[in-house]
Amino acid sequence: MVRRYLRAGNLAVCALLVATFLAGQVAIASGWLNPYYQVQLFSMGINVILAVSLNLINGFTGQFSLGHAGFMAVGAYTAAVATTRWGLPFAAAVLLAAAASAVMGLLVGVPTLRLRGDYLAIATLGFGEILRSILYNVDYVGGATGLLGIPRLTTWPWLFALTVVTVLAVKNLVNSTRGLALKAVRDDEIAAEDAGVDTTRTKVLAFVLGAVFAGIGGALYAHYFFVIQPTTFSFLKSFEILVYVVLGGLGSITGSVVSATALTLLSAALQQLAALRMVLYGLVLVLLMIFRTGGLFGTWELSFEAIGQAWAWLFHRRPPAGDRAPLTAAASSPGSATLPDLPEVTRDGAPQDR
């Protein structure tokens, strides 16, 4: 039983994660990474959480939500109030933020997920704006000034752990039978329903889970940047997250991680150019969308199989084997198929077009 967790792949991933964590820890503690770059590093982590969680809703379940900043705000304000007003420890604040976002996700999701496409987008956009107006007018959370002087409790271990948990949980979900239900809803809702998938429940589930991680992202944000204001969570923030997701590829976690990281860095690098910054940023987006309509990665995911295939292609000139590697050994055992297999692609010459 334990052995299945100790596969080479899992161990390699763990080793990589530990190494990354330690490298980050050393770089920050030794002061090698100056405060400016630290801010970029933390922004990257938070943006990855937001992008991956939105991808779960927009990319994998096909429900076009524009309210992600709203859920982030719920998490940020809940956590900030919990630590500054109620004196709760950070861990409790994060949990509370996740719970509050889940409840909000349920409240928003149940009525709006009956809508499709553009209508859902507008409805979720409306939710974000309503929430922002409420925050503006509630004195308890500072009104237009927002909450100030939030302690910086988001440390590197917290950021790293929660980013990894988000990415792994979403990855585990989408690469499973339950994840297939999400993708089935995306591909054909009517057929999914007729195949026994409770589509309403499935959509709400994805929406709530996405909201939970957005809330956690908000909690981390509030406790890193000291200040949160209603304007921080305007629809511009929702669009920013959406850009990460679409640019990386709707339905690719790898894409969301890479594009959230890269665009955070790009945006920071262009900061010196002041006026030209948004022009260049916009230009990058336009060009990428023209030349890679499906986003940078489409629905491609980084995995050991993918690396193996790339290796085989590069060094042995063998085309990729299939669209997905078998999960169980039985699946690939020879002789399990009575019908003849598809003809092998010849190994001479260049790789075939697929």
Next chain:
Amino acid sequence: MALLKTVDLGVAFGGLKALSGLDLELEAGELVGLIGPNGAGKTTVFNLLTGEFAPSQGEILFDGRRLGHLKPHQVNRLGIARTFQNIRLFRGLTVVENVEVALHARMAPGFLATLFRLPAWYEREAAVEARALELLELMGLRPYARQLARNLPYGLQRRLEIARALASRPKLLLLDEPAAGMNPQESRALMELIRAIRERFQLTILLIEHDMSVVMGVCERIVVLDHGVEIARGTPEEIRRNPRVIEAYLGEEASADAS
């Protein structure tokens, strides 16, 4: 007792009566054809049986339970599965994944087990995949298991739809024009397949089909609809000679010639 029974079943959209007064009875194990000219209301019957539409009159009794107010996924879990006239596969999923979706409702591991890959997850996922591959094997789709559904040739897409329907272990299978777009050889192979899966899964089948060689060749009984109303029922032989059926299909003159 009949497996499926509809009493005075009908549905209207605004002023349009798409179906009215249908009394249909299927015994367990029967293979019944549902035919009629275009727009006769055949697919509407399927949409009512699966819960896609709520009936505006009458009721549906299936296996001792009343349907009609249930949602499609609930109907599916009670044991009615269908295929679609215009193929509806999950195009972005692989062939085996398409079947696994239909297994999801009964076999999927728990939510937390999925998120955190608990031991139970591995057992369940392996069982789901094994079951899906078994079904593909049976339908001759095993070699295509890892291909995207949208890349399958048309005839195999139809087969995959049937495989997916079988995955939810139906008692009643609704096939909506399975032979549409097939050549005569493919249609014959399809007839064999329909017979085989009925035996193997002890199914009751209701079949909509325009290809008369398939309908006449495989169905034991036939019900004919026209303009949302039943106009005839009987054995293939009786239907072939029924003047009202000929009239509905070919117009009045042809029916006068025949009689």
